[in-house]
Amino acid sequence: MPAVSDDSKAVTSVSGPAVPVRGNDIDTDQIVPARFLKEVTFDNMGEYAFYDVRRDDDGTLNDHPFNRYTNASILVVNQNFGCGSSREHAPQALMRWGIDGLIGESFAEIFAGNCQALGLPTATVDHETVEWIMEQVEADPALELTIDVEAETVTVGDETVNVTINDSQREALLQGIWDTTALMKSYMDEVRQTANEVPYLNDFADC
Amino acid sequence: MSTGTLYDNVWNQHTVRELPTGETQLFVGLHLIHEVTSPQAFGMLEERDLSVAFPDRTYATTDHIIPTSDLSRPFSDEQAETMLRELEENTEEYDITFFDPTSGAQGIVHVVGPEQGLTQPGMTIVCGDSHTSTHGAFGTLGFGIGTSQIRDVLATQCIAMEKQDVRRIQVNGTLGEGVYAKDIILKIIGELGVEGGIGYVYEYGGPAIEELSMEGRMSICNMSIEGGARAGYVNPDLTTFEYMKGRPHAPSGKAWERAIDCWQAIQSDPDATYDDTVTFDGSAIEPMVTWGITPGQAIGISEPIPDPATMDSGDRATAEKALDHMDLRPGRTMEGVNVDVAFLGSCTNARITDLREAASLLERLGRPVADDVRAMVVPGSQGVKQQAEDEGLADVFRNAGFDWRGAGCSMCLGMNEDQLQGRELCASSSNRNFIGRQGSKDGRTVLMSPAMVVAAAVEGEVTDVRKLL
Numbered sequence: 274m275p276a277v278s279d280d281s282k283a284v285t286s287v288s289g290p291a292v293p294v295r296g297n298d299i300d301t302d303q304i305v306p307a308r309f310l311k312e313v314t315f316d317n318m319g320e321y322a323f324y325d326v327r328r329d330d331d332g333t334l335n336d337h338p339f340n341r342y343t344n345a346s347i348l349v350v351n352q353n354f355g356c357g358s359s360r361e362h363a364p365q366a367l368m369r370w371g372i373d374g375l376i377g378e379s380f381a382e383i384f385a386g387n388c389q390a391l392g393l394p395t396a397t398v399d400h401e402t403v404e405w406i407m408e409q410v411e412a413d414p415a416l417e418l419t420i421d422v423e424a425e426t427v428t429v430g431d432e433t434v435n436v437t438i439n440d441s442q443r444e445a446l447l448q449g450i451w452d453t454t455a456l457m458k459s460y461m462d463e464v465r466q467t468a469n470e471v472p473y474l475n476d477f478a479d480c
Numbered sequence: 481m482s483t484g485t486l487y488d489n490v491w492n493q494h495t496v497r498e499l500p501t502g503e504t505q506l507f508v509g510l511h512l513i514h515e516v517t518s519p520q521a522f523g524m525l526e527e528r529d530l531s532v533a534f535p536d537r538t539y540a541t542t543d544h545i546i547p548t549s550d551l552s553r554p555f556s557d558e559q560a561e562t563m564l565r566e567l568e569e570n571t572e573e574y575d576i577t578f579f580d581p582t583s584g585a586q587g588i589v590h591v592v593g594p595e596q597g598l599t600q601p602g603m604t605i606v607c608g609d610s611h612t613s614t615h616g617a618f619g620t621l622g623f624g625i626g627t628s629q630i631r632d633v634l635a636t637q638c639i640a641m642e643k644q645d646v647r648r649i650q651v652n653g654t655l656g657e658g659v660y661a662k663d664i665i666l667k668i669i670g671e672l673g674v675e676g677g678i679g680y681v682y683e684y685g686g687p688a689i690e691e692l693s694m695e696g697r698m699s700i701c702n703m704s705i706e707g708g709a710r711a712g713y714v715n716p717d718l719t720t721f722e723y724m725k726g727r728p729h730a731p732s733g734k735a736w737e738r739a740i741d742c743w744q745a746i747q748s749d750p751d752a753t754y755d756d757t758v759t760f761d762g763s764a765i766e767p768m769v770t771w772g773i774t775p776g777q778a779i780g781i782s783e784p785i786p787d788p789a790t791m792d793s794g795d796r797a798t799a800e801k802a803l804d805h806m807d808l809r810p811g812r813t814m815e816g817v818n819v820d821v822a823f824l825g826s827c828t829n830a831r832i833t834d835l836r837e838a839a840s841l842l843e844r845l846g847r848p849v850a851d852d853v854r855a856m857v858v859p860g861s862q863g864v865k866q867q868a869e870d871e872g873l874a875d876v877f878r879n880a881g882f883d884w885r886g887a888g889c890s891m892c893l894g895m896n897e898d899q900l901q902g903r904e905l906c907a908s909s910s911n912r913n914f915i916g917r918q919g920s921k922d923g924r925t926v927l928m929s930p931a932m933v934v935a936a937a938v939e940g941e942v943t944d945v946r947k948l949l
């Protein structure tokens with residue numbers, strides 16, 4: 274049985290100034306427009322975060338939060354953030370832009386899974402609290418926020434509120450096993466056993 | 481927690497073990513890849529010096545960037561050429577079957593899998609594409625995954641996943657004339673919301689679902705993700721088995737008989753328990769259209785566009801943004817809204833039965849596409865294209881003024897040359913009306929069934945197809 278946890282990768286908390294991006298159902302096409310998916314690496318994705326919505330028709334940068342809160346490392350959002358396409362380009366773009374963690378009312382599942390796979394916590398909390406956090410940040414863009422993964426709290430300046438981090442995401446982050454390849458690879462014997470038992474790989478001999 | 485559902489049965493069969501995170505390590509029966517989300521994953525494999533664990537359980541196609549006119553190489557779009565070349569090299573290096581553009585089998589990944597008989601009841605199927613839920617039409621668990629998970633699957637043939645709740649969506653009654661599978665799913669999403677399915681897998685059932693062809697069931701399962709559910713499925717039945725029989729990768733001979741037994745064995749028990757149940761009356765559903773910028777902003781063709789003032793704050797903000805983008809006002813119906821482009825395509829509605837229905841309507845109407853409408857048909861796969869040409873459907877479309885193109889995703893997301901221009905409004909059989917989705921950030925999309933797309937193309941405006949029947 275291999276050692277599973279990896280302390281060097283553990284994410285116990287993330288801190289920094291925040292950026293509020295308001296609106297429900299912000300889809301991954303908005304986070305990274307499809308035309309930027311034509312690159313075969315994620316290297317440049319940071320430049321493409323919210324590319325179109327950050328610009329006016331003539332290409333100049335507008336007042337989108339990503340143009341104003343440029344030092345932010347925590348993204349605060351409303352409901353169903355990251356819905357739509359499964360493109361990992363979306364969290365990659367946010368991460369490479371500088372985001373280390375997210376707080377929102379809810380996240381689309383594939384998006385949250387992609388964040389987890391990159392070691393980015395997605396903490397959820399009710400609408401009123403999200404609004405309150407956004408207001409605090411808007412009042413003081415330099416305000417320091419902390420997402421404490423272990424304690425499941427968010428600290429905004431001097432105040433601390435409880436948030437929810439999905440149990441498996443929390444374990445994955447705390448144990449440093451959010452990158453699951455090595456972990457699952459260590460059980461390949463069991464994988465082959467399962468493969469031998471699924472009906473369609475044994476000529477439907479038993480089911 | 482649900483018990484005795486197909487979801488439980490298939491989940492259990494594919495469970496390798498529980499992981500220290502509390503997630504399940506789930507064996508993946510079939511892994512489908514395409515050019516957009518796979519190159520980075522192969523790059524990660526190389527960085528870690530890993531190989532592909534089960535190369536014969538991964539199949540590749542190209543769809544998102546493929547031109548639908550000229551396939552001569554190199555493509556005029558250099559980036560598209562690079563992406564295809566990467567896929568060619570990766571599939572070659574790792575010995576993965578690739579339905580390439582010269583194979584006659586290339587097409588949208590969610591059209592190709594079922595068409596080749598690769599998609600089979602009781603499998604777990606993953607792909608770096610959110611519409612992998614499509615495959616659930618066969619009684620399969622199909623999940624869209626991100627690129628890091630593609631790396632996991634290539635390296636281990638597994639994903640780490642948490643078990644979800646199951647919501648039974650029961651659709652009773654019989655659909656009226658001019659009402660299709662697409663209308664059912666738009667109705668469901670309109671009612672339950674685009675985030676209503678978060679945490680759930682949807683099981684679709686009931687008389688109106690059982691009546692549907694496999695293609696219709698695929699349209700429904702396809703859009704599960706638009707309702708927030710990561711997967712959706714229909715229990716396999718005779719319709720499923722008939723569709724599967726004789727397909728290139730389907731079991732044959734003695735194995736076929738045994739397969740049917742296995743496929744029946746995984747169906748949800750009559751006394752299965754669900755975490756939630758929602759019932760719809762299929763006979764009350766009318767042709768549906770979207771009025772906004774999310775698939776949940778959907779109404780019946782005779783219903784008025786809702787007033788944002790009546791909504792709670794979050795929905796109101798999205799609705800106001802939607803009306804502004806679409807240049808619409810509450811109170812009116814969508815009927816009569818001017819249409820610039822008609823797009824018949826995508827993994828939701830570009831299969832042979834979709835094209836048959838659309839072509840037969842065109843023939844019945846005996847009228848061409850309206851003068852100022854740019855109309856195109858993009859078959860879901862080269863197989864569909866060939867079949868439609870053999871059946872004479874292509875001529876029907878061409879004669880009516882539709883552009884008959886090659887297979888791919890095309891204007892569903894505008895990654896190739898097929899894009900909306902400026903503020904064009906598109907009557908589209910696809911699945912997403914997000915701002916910018918069809919290639920122009922000011923472009924506007926109205927989602928509807930293929931028959932409604934034909935009606936819109938001919939009339940030059942959003943039209944209740946029932947009035948033309």
Ligand code: SF4
Nearest residue numbers: 611826827889892893
């Ligand atoms: S047709 Fe559209 S939704 Fe389907 S796989 Fe292609 S881009 Fe995605």
